Amino acid sequence: MSEKIETQQARDESDRSLSPPRRGSLTQTDKGTWDRLWPVIACGAGLFSDGYLNGVIGSVNTMLSTIYADEYTKSSAQQNVSSITFAGTVVGMLFFGYTSDHYSRKWSLFTSTIIILLFAALGAGSYGAGGSVGGLLAALTAYRFFLGIGIGGEYPAGSVGCAESTGELKSGTRNMWFILFTNVQIDLGFVVAAIVPMITVLATTEKHLRAAWRICLGIGVLPPLSLLYLRIKLQEPEAFKRETMANTKTPWLLCIKFYWKRLAVVCTIWFIYDFSVYAFGIYSSSILANLLGTSYPLWKSFGWNVLLNFFYMPGCIAGAFVSDKFGPRKTLAAGVIAQGIVGFIMAGCYASLSKKENIAAFVVVYGIFLALGELGPGNNIGLVASKTSATSIRGQYYGIAAAMGKVGAFVGGYVFPVIQNNAPNPTRRGQDPFFVASALAIFSGCVAVFLLPHIGQDTIEEEDIKFRAYLESNGYDVTQMGMHALLAPPSNEPEREKV
Incomplete structure (x- = not known):
């Protein structure tokens, strides 16, 4: 008997030496301020590529329509080039959501970065066999799809890693830091995506649009390239090290029972948000070009688009601080309801706002509409998705929610032109998208x-505790969770049943 006790004590001591000590809080680490903060930057800042590469295609779409006229606008290419990235992004979100939970946050993120680099470069160099316009557009469409897969990886691997890394920062600032390096990066990408075409067309003139659109897409290679070093240096977040199921069986049925209702709510909100914001973003330069008329210089219409996109920034930056003060749920709801009200006002006044002499008023009101969307769901839907599930399945949970958002963006990219093309008159052509988007926003x-849970500063840790308790109460062996499970010596005791 004494030998058995000594053997068990030796095994317990071995386990403790191999396993990281279980701390009371993620903030109780030996890391300094910079060591805690730079992983947040490395994980989240890659979403700038999403904003830029999705935003710039709107201006590229306008250029291609000018260059190829009926060959482009009267074919499926116009919608495909603008929207196909969203289809690839859905694939990337689901695939990398799985790999980020079951293999590694770090290497999933690094792989997605390489894909973005490769296909951003190929998109800029798109060419059809023998100079064929149809071949060029088909190649661009294909490259944009694969580019979307890389962008998709930034969400479940990057944003999730960013959220988990903020858990090591000072309480009361965690939502702010997450938003500054996720949604603010996306919006900054949109702003830069508006500035670059304006400067490029002004520099090359409208006689060289064939070079201009390639330059605009080629610049998209630079943001992911700048992050490669940080992402190689990156380590797995502390929460992931403690809670991962990479080394054990995932109890899928229990996960679905515990989270399906909450996930459905998050998916619904994200679908509606992306339905309007990405569709408006893609077609904003076209909307302005139509308002200004064909005689207006293209670079000047792009200039108005810069001002329009700039309104994203005050909304998302101010919202970053508001989210910590009032909480993500209240901030999201207040922002999106206010956006819906402004949208209805804009739709009602569209006949006056759409006059060429009132273009400044149009841009300001439209900009306020966009800013409120960023203050509300733009900033907080990713935050909600990353903090309303346990760490062990967070990548897949987030990936599914974000994928539903991109499905909304994909649908919006196709539906908005249909709404406009079926309008009975030019005024309704401008009004109807705002009526639809505003109703959905409210x-x-x-x-x-009514349906989102409260999200506090310590929700990540609290959610992990609740989920572990739920799994254990249903007979799941939670001792195999965490990266230490791979190092622990095998036990001769019978294995507990895993659901």
């Missing part, structure tokens, strides 16, 4: 108010 605000 609906999503009500969903957030």
Whole structure:
């Protein structure tokens, strides 16, 4: 008997030496301030590529319409080039959501970065066999799809890693830091995506649009390239090290039972948000070009688009601080309901705002509409998705929610032109998209108010505790969770049943 006790004590001591000590809080680490903060930057800042590469295609779309006229606008290429990235992004989100949970946050993120680099470069160099316009557009469409797969990886691997890394920062600032290096990066990408075409067309003139659109896409290679070193240096977040199921069986049925209702709510809100914001973003330069007329210089219409996109920034930056003060749920709901109200006002006044002499008023009101969307769901839907599930399945949970958002963006990219093309007159052509988007915004605000849970500063740790307790109460062996499980010596005791 004494030998058995000594053997068990030796095994327990071995386990403790191999396993990292279980701390009371993620903040109780030996890391300094910079060591805690730079992983947040490395994980989240890559979303700038999403904003830029998705935003710039709107201006590229306008250039291609000017260059190839009927060959482009009267074919499926116009919608495909603008929207196909979203289809690839859905694939990337689901695939990398799985790999980031079951293999590694770090290497999933690094792989997605390489894919973005490769296909951003190929997209800029798109060419059709024998100079064929159809071949060029088909190649560009294909490259944009694969580019989307890389962008998709930034969400479940990058944003999730960013959220988990903020858990090591000072309480009361965690939502702010997450937003500054996720949604603010996306919006900054949109702003830069508006500035670059304006400067490029002004420099090359409208006689060289064939070079201009390639330059605009080629610049998209630079942001992911600048992050390669940080992402090689990156380590797995502390929360992932403690809670991962990479080394054990995932109890899928229990995960679905515990989270399906909450996931459905998050998916609904994200679908509605991306339905309007990405569709408006893609077609904003075209909307302005139509308002200004064909005689207006293209670079000047792009200039108005810069001002329009700039309104994203005050909304998302101010919202970063508001989210810590009032919480993500209240901030999201208030922002999106206010956006819906402004949208209805804009739709009602569209006949006056759409006059060429009132273009400044149009841009300001439209900009306020966009800013409120960023203050609300733009900033907080990713935050909600990353903090309303346990670490062990966070990548897949987030990936599914974000994929539903991109499905909304994909649908919006196709539906908005249909809404406009079926309008009975030019005024309704401008009004109808705002009526649709505003009604959906108010609906999503009500969903957030009544169905989203409260999200506090310590929700990540609290959610992990609740989920572990739920798994254990259903007979799942939680001792195999965490990276230490791979190092622990095998036990001769019978294995507990895994659900």
